[in-house]
Amino acid sequence: MNFQRMIRKNKKALSPVVASIILIAVTVAVSIAVAAWMGQMTTGFMDTEQLSVRTPEFSDTTPFYTITAVNTGTSAVVVSSVTINGVAIAPASVAFNTTSTAPYTIKPNDSAEIEVSVNDPAVVAGNNYQVVLTTSKNNQFSVTAIAPTQ
Numbered sequence: 001m002n003f004q005r006m007i008r009k010n011k012k013a014l015s016p017v018v019a020s021i022i023l024i025a026v027t028v029a030v031s032i033a034v035a036a037w038m039g040q041m042t043t044g045f046m047d048t049e050q051l052s053v054r055t056p057e058f059s060d061t062t063p064f065y066t067i068t069a070v071n072t073g074t075s076a077v078v079v080s081s082v083t084i085n086g087v088a089i090a091p092a093s094v095a096f097n098t099t100s101t102a103p104y105t106i107k108p109n110d111s112a113e114i115e116v117s118v119n120d121p122a123v124v125a126g127n128n129y130q131v132v133l134t135t136s137k138n139n140q141f142s143v144t145a146i147a148p149t150q
Helices: 002-010 016-046
Strands: 051-053 064-071 077-084 094-096 104-106 111-117 128-135 140-146
Touching: 051 128, 051 140, 064 077, 064 104, 064 128, 077 111, 104 111
Parallel strands: none
Antiparallel strands: 051 064, 064 111, 077 104, 077 128, 094 111, 128 140
Protein backbone atom coordinates (compact mmCIF):
# COMPACT_ATOMS: atom_id res chain seq x y z
CA MET A 1 0.00 0.00 0.00
CA ASN A 2 2.83 2.38 0.76
CA PHE A 3 4.17 1.77 -2.72
CA GLN A 4 0.90 2.80 -4.39
CA ARG A 5 0.65 5.93 -2.29
CA MET A 6 4.19 6.88 -3.27
CA ILE A 7 3.40 6.52 -7.01
CA ARG A 8 0.34 8.76 -6.66
CA LYS A 9 2.31 11.51 -4.96
CA ASN A 10 5.07 11.43 -7.63
CA LYS A 11 2.71 11.63 -10.62
CA LYS A 12 3.35 14.71 -12.69
CA ALA A 13 0.88 15.91 -15.26
CA LEU A 14 0.11 18.96 -17.34
CA SER A 15 -2.25 21.40 -15.85
CA PRO A 16 -5.62 21.68 -17.66
CA VAL A 17 -4.79 25.21 -18.81
CA VAL A 18 -1.53 24.16 -20.51
CA ALA A 19 -3.24 21.15 -22.10
CA SER A 20 -6.00 23.38 -23.50
CA ILE A 21 -3.48 25.83 -24.96
CA ILE A 22 -1.58 23.01 -26.67
CA LEU A 23 -4.81 21.57 -28.15
CA ILE A 24 -5.87 24.99 -29.47
CA ALA A 25 -2.41 25.59 -31.01
CA VAL A 26 -2.44 22.22 -32.77
CA THR A 27 -5.98 22.84 -34.06
CA VAL A 28 -5.06 26.27 -35.43
CA ALA A 29 -1.91 24.91 -37.12
CA VAL A 30 -3.83 22.10 -38.81
CA SER A 31 -6.62 24.43 -39.95
CA ILE A 32 -4.07 26.84 -41.50
CA ALA A 33 -2.43 23.96 -43.38
CA VAL A 34 -5.80 22.71 -44.68
CA ALA A 35 -6.86 26.23 -45.72
CA ALA A 36 -3.62 26.74 -47.67
CA TRP A 37 -4.01 23.37 -49.39
CA MET A 38 -7.64 24.06 -50.35
CA GLY A 39 -6.71 27.55 -51.59
CA GLN A 40 -4.13 26.10 -53.97
CA MET A 41 -6.57 23.45 -55.15
CA THR A 42 -9.38 25.87 -55.95
CA THR A 43 -7.07 28.26 -57.82
CA GLY A 44 -6.43 25.55 -60.39
CA PHE A 45 -10.15 24.96 -60.85
CA MET A 46 -10.97 28.65 -61.20
CA ASP A 47 -9.20 29.07 -64.56
CA THR A 48 -11.98 28.29 -67.01
CA GLU A 49 -12.30 28.63 -70.74
CA GLN A 50 -15.58 30.19 -71.73
CA LEU A 51 -16.40 31.82 -75.04
CA SER A 52 -19.60 33.56 -75.96
CA VAL A 53 -19.94 33.25 -79.73
CA ARG A 54 -22.24 35.86 -81.20
CA THR A 55 -24.47 35.30 -84.24
CA PRO A 56 -22.35 35.60 -87.40
CA GLU A 57 -22.88 38.40 -89.86
CA PHE A 58 -23.04 37.33 -93.48
CA SER A 59 -21.71 39.38 -96.39
CA ASP A 60 -24.11 40.09 -99.26
CA THR A 61 -21.56 39.93 -102.06
CA THR A 62 -18.93 37.36 -101.09
CA PRO A 63 -18.81 34.10 -99.14
CA PHE A 64 -17.74 35.97 -96.04
CA TYR A 65 -18.63 35.55 -92.35
CA THR A 66 -17.85 37.89 -89.47
CA ILE A 67 -18.04 36.19 -86.09
CA THR A 68 -17.60 37.92 -82.73
CA ALA A 69 -16.24 35.83 -79.86
CA VAL A 70 -16.14 37.21 -76.31
CA ASN A 71 -14.03 35.53 -73.65
CA THR A 72 -16.24 35.41 -70.55
CA GLY A 73 -13.98 32.98 -68.69
CA THR A 74 -11.15 33.58 -66.25
CA SER A 75 -8.26 32.39 -68.40
CA ALA A 76 -7.02 33.24 -71.87
CA VAL A 77 -8.59 31.22 -74.69
CA VAL A 78 -6.54 30.13 -77.68
CA VAL A 79 -8.80 29.59 -80.71
CA SER A 80 -7.08 26.99 -82.85
CA SER A 81 -9.65 26.25 -85.54
CA VAL A 82 -12.96 27.30 -87.08
CA THR A 83 -15.54 24.90 -88.51
CA ILE A 84 -18.66 25.84 -90.47
CA ASN A 85 -21.32 23.14 -90.95
CA GLY A 86 -18.75 20.47 -90.16
CA VAL A 87 -16.24 21.76 -92.74
CA ALA A 88 -12.90 22.80 -91.24
CA ILE A 89 -11.79 26.16 -92.55
CA ALA A 90 -8.16 26.54 -93.62
CA PRO A 91 -6.20 28.85 -91.29
CA ALA A 92 -5.26 31.06 -94.24
CA SER A 93 -8.96 31.85 -94.76
CA VAL A 94 -9.49 32.96 -91.14
CA ALA A 95 -8.42 36.40 -89.89
CA PHE A 96 -8.68 37.47 -86.26
CA ASN A 97 -9.20 41.21 -85.78
CA THR A 98 -8.20 41.46 -89.46
CA THR A 99 -4.50 40.97 -88.73
CA SER A 100 -3.49 37.52 -87.54
CA THR A 101 -4.40 33.90 -88.24
CA ALA A 102 -5.08 30.90 -86.01
CA PRO A 103 -4.12 30.11 -83.34
CA TYR A 104 -5.30 33.36 -81.78
CA THR A 105 -5.38 34.20 -78.07
CA ILE A 106 -8.37 36.03 -76.62
CA LYS A 107 -7.65 37.45 -73.15
CA PRO A 108 -10.25 37.30 -70.36
CA ASN A 109 -13.03 39.89 -70.78
CA ASP A 110 -11.78 40.66 -74.29
CA SER A 111 -13.37 40.01 -77.67
CA ALA A 112 -12.20 39.14 -81.15
CA GLU A 113 -13.66 39.76 -84.58
CA ILE A 114 -13.17 36.62 -86.65
CA GLU A 115 -13.49 37.09 -90.39
CA VAL A 116 -13.88 33.91 -92.39
CA SER A 117 -13.54 33.94 -96.15
CA VAL A 118 -14.64 30.66 -97.74
CA ASN A 119 -15.80 29.30 -101.06
CA ASP A 120 -17.37 26.19 -99.63
CA PRO A 121 -19.85 26.26 -98.00
CA ALA A 122 -21.05 29.31 -99.88
CA VAL A 123 -23.61 31.47 -98.11
CA VAL A 124 -27.15 30.65 -99.26
CA ALA A 125 -29.95 32.90 -98.03
CA GLY A 126 -32.27 31.15 -95.59
CA ASN A 127 -29.88 28.24 -94.84
CA ASN A 128 -28.75 27.31 -91.33
CA TYR A 129 -25.05 27.60 -90.56
CA GLN A 130 -23.37 26.18 -87.48
CA VAL A 131 -20.09 27.86 -86.60
CA VAL A 132 -17.81 26.01 -84.16
CA LEU A 133 -14.72 27.53 -82.59
CA THR A 134 -12.29 24.95 -81.18
CA THR A 135 -9.74 25.95 -78.55
CA SER A 136 -6.26 24.61 -77.90
CA LYS A 137 -7.72 22.63 -74.95
CA ASN A 138 -10.13 21.02 -77.44
CA ASN A 139 -13.20 22.78 -76.03
CA GLN A 140 -15.81 23.62 -78.64
CA PHE A 141 -18.04 26.68 -78.63
CA SER A 142 -20.73 26.98 -81.26
CA VAL A 143 -23.51 29.16 -82.57
CA THR A 144 -26.16 28.44 -85.18
CA ALA A 145 -27.42 31.19 -87.46
CA ILE A 146 -29.71 31.57 -90.44
CA ALA A 147 -28.33 33.47 -93.42
CA PRO A 148 -30.58 36.46 -94.06
CA THR A 149 -32.59 36.68 -97.25
CA GLN A 150 -31.74 39.60 -99.50
